[in-house]
Amino acid sequence: MSVFSDFDFNIIARSLPYLFREGMTFTLTLTAIATIGGVLLGTLIAMARLSSLPVLPAIAASYVNVMRALPLVLVIFLFYFLMPYIGQWILHTDRPITVGALSSTIITFTLFEAAYFSEIMRAGIQSIPRGQVAAGYAIGLTYSQMMRYVVLPQAFRNMLPVIFTQMIVLFQDTSLVYVLSITDFLGAASKVGQRDGRLTEMYVFAAVVYFIISLTASTLVKRLQARIAIAR
Amino acid sequence: MPMISIRNINKWYGAHFQALKDCTTSVEAGEVVVVCGPSGSGKSTLIKTINALEPIQGGEIVVDGVEVTSPKTNLPKLRARVGMVFQHFELFPHLRITDNLCLGQQKVLGRSREEAMAKAMSLLERVGLKDHAEKYPGQLSGGQQQRVAIARALVMDPVCMLFDEPTSALDPEMINEVLDVMVELAKEGMTMMVVTHEMGFARKVAHRVIFMDSGEIVEDALKEEFFAHPRSERARLFLSKILQH
Numbered sequence: 228m229s230v231f232s233d234f235d236f237n238i239i240a241r242s243l244p245y246l247f248r249e250g251m252t253f254t255l256t257l258t259a260i261a262t263i264g265g266v267l268l269g270t271l272i273a274m275a276r277l278s279s280l281p282v283l284p285a286i287a288a289s290y291v292n293v294m295r296a297l298p299l300v301l302v303i304f305l306f307y308f309l310m311p312y313i314g315q316w317i318l319h320t321d322r323p324i325t326v327g328a329l330s331s332t333i334i335t336f337t338l339f340e341a342a343y344f345s346e347i348m349r350a351g352i353q354s355i356p357r358g359q360v361a362a363g364y365a366i367g368l369t370y371s372q373m374m375r376y377v378v379l380p381q382a383f384r385n386m387l388p389v390i391f392t393q394m395i396v397l398f399q400d401t402s403l404v405y406v407l408s409i410t411d412f413l414g415a416a417s418k419v420g421q422r423d424g425r426l427t428e429m430y431v432f433a434a435v436v437y438f439i440i441s442l443t444a445s446t447l448v449k450r451l452q453a454r455i456a457i458a459r
Numbered sequence: 460m461p462m463i464s465i466r467n468i469n470k471w472y473g474a475h476f477q478a479l480k481d482c483t484t485s486v487e488a489g490e491v492v493v494v495c496g497p498s499g500s501g502k503s504t505l506i507k508t509i510n511a512l513e514p515i516q517g518g519e520i521v522v523d524g525v526e527v528t529s530p531k532t533n534l535p536k537l538r539a540r541v542g543m544v545f546q547h548f549e550l551f552p553h554l555r556i557t558d559n560l561c562l563g564q565q566k567v568l569g570r571s572r573e574e575a576m577a578k579a580m581s582l583l584e585r586v587g588l589k590d591h592a593e594k595y596p597g598q599l600s601g602g603q604q605q606r607v608a609i610a611r612a613l614v615m616d617p618v619c620m621l622f623d624e625p626t627s628a629l630d631p632e633m634i635n636e637v638l639d640v641m642v643e644l645a646k647e648g649m650t651m652m653v654v655t656h657e658m659g660f661a662r663k664v665a666h667r668v669i670f671m672d673s674g675e676i677v678e679d680a681l682k683e684e685f686f687a688h689p690r691s692e693r694a695r696l697f698l699s700k701i702l703q704h
Contacts, residue, residue: 367539
């Protein structure tokens with residue numbers, strides 16, 4: 228009798244469509260949206276931090292510091308409960324607005340990740356030699372044109388491996404949405420496991436899937452890194 | 460009215476180090492002026508104040524009738540009319556040679572892609588690099604990159620050109636291909652201000668030589684006069700060091 232004889236691995240096969248069509252789709256969608264939104268917002272925060280205007284750098288730095296000082300689970304809860312009131316305040320409605328768990332998580336992850344991506348983009352922008360900035364200005368570009376056509380494309384390219392690495396971390400962190408009972412991949416696995424009393428099987432399977440995806444992705448990032456190093 | 464006029468400019472780095480001390484000079488249209496002097500003498504700083512890449516704390520600079528130092532001046536517009544070539548080329552490494560040459564034309568001058576490309580190709584032909592148009596800067600030698608950088612400045616139809624030690628980062632065998640382009644440009648009547656140690660270039664095409672030391676313009680003389688009878692001891696010393704080989 229093997230140690231696994233008590234386990235029922237058929238449950239995995241039976242629940243595959245649900246796990247991937249519902250759960251993984253959500254996980255990947257949230258990862259993609261939060262990465263794109265986070266990089267865009269993070270780039271703006273990084274530019275604010277590096278700007279020579281008064282106040283702006285301090286505001287940007289505070290934002291980053293606050294976000295990085297709070298645990299993600301707490302931020303997820305906080306935003307979920309606070310957002311209806313923030314919405315009420317912004318839109319001047321009579322009562323707190325309804326923000327679904329889904330929109331709430333998307334906004335939360337984007338805002339939270341922006342703090343991390345802004346640090347990556349800040350390093351990227353600072354890695355571009357001053358001479359490139361001077362050359363951009365010298366042909367008559369304005370600050371925003373110079374950033375858009377000269378500095379940011381190079382900064383983004385240099386930082387691409389780090390951005391992808393952060394994206395892999397984010398992919399794993401999306402599992403925290405279970406606190407709002409959202410059906411992401413881990414949430415789907417949990418629900419099936421709880422329904423059929425097969426939590427161990429489902430968690431083992433979920434672990435294998437997370438492991439394979441993360442490992443494959445980070446191997447691809449390493450290859451990308453090597454290619455960028457050659458191109459430079 | 461001179462093309463470039465610099466009057467009593469002062470520049471400090473921090474509170475204690477004065478990079479430029481009361482510098483005054485001017486460059487007439489069509490004139491070629493070479494700026495030389497020991498390293499750290501402020502010659503690169505001086506040339507970068509002309510298109511406001513380096514801000515100054517006192518004095519006045521006027522380029523082609525536009526007051527550079529006035530807060531009302533549209534700096535991007537002014538800079539588009541002043542070509543600049545850097546010591547380390549500073550081509551945009553993520554863009555093809557053609558895109559390096561088209562960026563300013565399209566985004567600043569508002570030329571169409573076709574117009575910009577035609578202009579880019581004609582200037583690449585002029586600097587002898589037409590065959591490299593679709594390459595990236597990293598695929599070219601230093602001398603080729605610097606010739607592209609000159610072309611990138613020229614596609615904007617500048618009223619004058621500033622060169623900041625254009626050959627000092629180059630391997631010796633590549634210096635001449637860059638100087639040849641500059642000599643040709645000078646002969647065509649381009650107004651040029653050139654920071655360089657290439658005294659052969661100065662003798663060949665310069666009209667005037669400015670000698671700087673410790674942030675001051677020590678000597679500002681016609682070329683013949685400067686090489687034959689440098690007035691200051693510092694210039695004599697500098698020339699003896701640089702010309703002894």
